Amino acid sequence: MHHPLPTQVFSVSTQCLHIYKNPGLFGGLARRIVSKMNPAPYSTSNGCPVFNPYASQQIGTPGPLLLQDHHLIDLLAHFDRERIPERVVHAKGSGAFGYFEVTDDVSDLTKAAFLNGVGKKTRTFTRFSTVGGEMGSADAARDPRGFATKFYTEEGNIDWVYNNTPIFFIRNPSKFPLFIHTQKRNPQTHLKDPDMFWDYLVQNQEAVHQLMVLFSDRGTPADFRHMHGYSGHTYKWVKKDGSFNYVQIHMKADQGIKTLNNEEATKMSGENPDHAQEDLFRAIERGEFPSWTCYVQVMSPQEARQQNFSVFDLTKTWPQSKFPLRRFGRLVLDRNPDNYFADVEQAAFSPSNTVPGVEPSADPVLQSRLFSYPDTHRHRLGANFYQIPVNRCPVAHNPFIRDGPMSVDGNNGAEPNYPSSFAPMPYRQDLNPSNTLSEEWHGAATSFHWQATDADFEQAGQLWEVFGRTNQQDALVHNLSVHVQGAKPHIQDQVFAMFARVNPELGRRLRAATLALAPRKQPNM
Structure with missing residues (x-):
């Protein structure tokens, strides 16, 4: 006799199946639930059932294979294309999902919705990385660490694309590709080259501040959980009245700081080159969720003009005696990815991803990153990289950006692909630039090289x-x-x-x- 499922069970399974077919941030969990409830038969990519994944069509036993064996060709052709271009920097990384919680009121500093309301939580994804190494390089390299976090807010996604050092080697963006060349491999020997490394740096001595940090005890963090994060760049936090302050962000590890000395790092690189990835994954798996307390330094435009350094200089820090740290939030990582490639490798961060109330400053390296990061994502992941679940914004709506390879979100259906009169869209009138007191710049166009002094x-x-x-x-x-x-x-x-x-x-x-x-x-x- 057939017994129908209770309505509640049918409702839950239907919702899971909907998420399974329309994967979002929780698609992996839904897939596991659905697969246990109703395991699907093995098939080719087009859904044709296959009786044995190891079998191949051939004439005789043994004999030549047949080109008509779609299952075999399907496997081989996809296998040949499994690897996407690795990041030119920050190639090797680890990541986890979590949340950001506002701990202190900063509504007097910014109108950003995700930062207003003590206790407010926003879902996040964070990726840690080394900078100069390739995908297979060691986690214990003496190298800055990337610390990038994506916030899925009600006003869009904002990315904090930070490092574990408060400054950087350069402040001229045109130097960046050349600098990275010297940190990678010699074009002839294809070996790491100390001559290249140091020859470049002694010619560009504004890097000396970063070198002092990099070759100190902080140069090789013991793992990703025991290191701080810094914005490095100066940003602008804009208030509701349109006025703004310059800010820098500090993220202090609640676990404290742990480092490896030179010999410990060398030993770890040989014994377990993936030790930081393993440490992060195992800690979250055990329920030891790492967290960081977030602080902001605030400087008014008037104060910026009075400093003996430029607030747009990425090689300088702001003295905390003059610009103290002000606490405002806490980042917690509490869930490992279900699939490394889907979430960590395909994660796409950019400082150009922002929300009302947070704006870039005139820092020339930051201005260049606003272009360079989305450009590399379009190269690595395709024009529709923002549709990948880990990058997807929960509230984005832009029917004018559509088509292109791998458009998998319905492509905005029948909506017009221009601002039409018969299908009007609402606009945020409060975001009119005339309501914001922005910087004013005057001067001739020049070719400027910010030389060391x-x-x-x-x-x-x-x-x-x-x-x-x-x-x-x-x-x-x-x-x-x-x-x-x-x-x-x-x-x-x-x-x-x-x-x-x-x-x-x-x-x-x-x-x-x-x-x-x-x-x-x-x-x-």
Whole structure:
């Protein structure tokens, strides 16, 4: 006798099937539920059932294969195309879903909806990464770490595309591709090249502040859970009245900071090159959800004009004694991806993804990233990368951006693909630019090269003094000397001279430590 399912069960299963056929952020969970309720038979990609996944059509036993064997051709042809281009930077990464919670009122600073309302939570996805290494490189590399978070807000997706260091090597965007070339592989030997690495940096000495951080104890985080995150760039938080302040964001790991010294990192790279990926996944699996407390530094436009450095200079930090940290939120990671490729590898972040109340500043490197990031996603993932579930905005509606390869969201159906008079759409009148008090810029178009000056060594010198109070000077000298010893002597001399500009003692100690590791041959008499 047939017994119909209770209405509640039918309703739940129907909803799961709807999510399964229309995958969103929770599509993986729905698939597992549906597959257990009603496992589907194995088939080819077009749905034709297959009796044995290992069998092939052939003439005789054994004999030549048949081109008509769609199952075999289906498998092989897709296998040949499984790999997409890896990211040119930040290629190797790990990620997790979570949420952001507002802990303190900042409605006096920004009109952004997701930041207004103490206790308000927003779903997120975060990806951590190394910068210079390839997909198979070691997590323990001495390298900055990417710290990118996507917020799925009611006003659209906003991405925080941050790093674990508060500054960066460059402030001229045209230098970035050339800099990255020197951090990767020699075009002839295809080997990492200390001559390339240091030759570039001694020619672009505004990088010295970042080098002080990178070769300190903070240069190799023990894992992704025990490191901070920083916006690095200056952004603008805009108020309801249209006025704005400049801001920088700090994300402090609630787990504390843990690092690896040079020898520990080398050992870890050989024993478990994926240790940070494993640590993050296992911790979340155990229910030990990592979290970060978020703070903002605030500077008015008037105060920005009074500083002895440019707030648009990515190689400088804001003194916390003048611009203290103000707490406003907490990021928690509490769910591992169901599928690494679907979520982590296909995640597409860009600082151009923002919401009302948060705007980019005139930082030239940030301005270039606004173009470069979506451009690389279109190259890697296709023109419709924003339709991929991990990138999909829950509220986006733009019928003028449509068509193109792999349009899988219905392509906006019968809606007009231009602003029509017979199918009008509402517009947010409160976002009229005339309501915002933006910066005003005046001047001639020039070709500007932001060259290094003595001022670029001031904060680096102050950091050397901090390391003296925290007993980190020996580690910095050791880490630098281990790396510099592989460079040619004339490049080594330029490195010693560069760090002597930070502090003469640092230059002397670095020279002595390097030559002790790699003594120079005496000329024949």
